């Protein structure tokens with residue numbers, strides 16, 4: 001029998017890495033895998049493991065202006081993200097942790 005439990009993280013960050021191979025626009029066009037890798041590295045360096053989780057997401061349905069990064073349960077959503085934008089996302093996570 002399944003059990004319901006509280007979310008174990010303060011913030012769960014989803015990075016869409018869906019790749020349509022150039023046939024249609026997709027988040028991978030903006031190197032979202034590198035964005036995810038950089039976010040994971042930042043979480044490790046900041047010592048946020050256990051509080052912040054970085055996960056890969058499939059398509060979120062807004063492929064035209066990707067890549068997309070969502071932070072839940074805070075409902076923060078970044079669009080048009082490039083790997084160089086990671087510092088801004090890390091700052092947003094930092095503010096979330098400060099408010100927790």
Ligand code: FES
Nearest residue numbers: 016027059060063
């Ligand atoms: S490919 Fe990322 S939202 Fe569709």
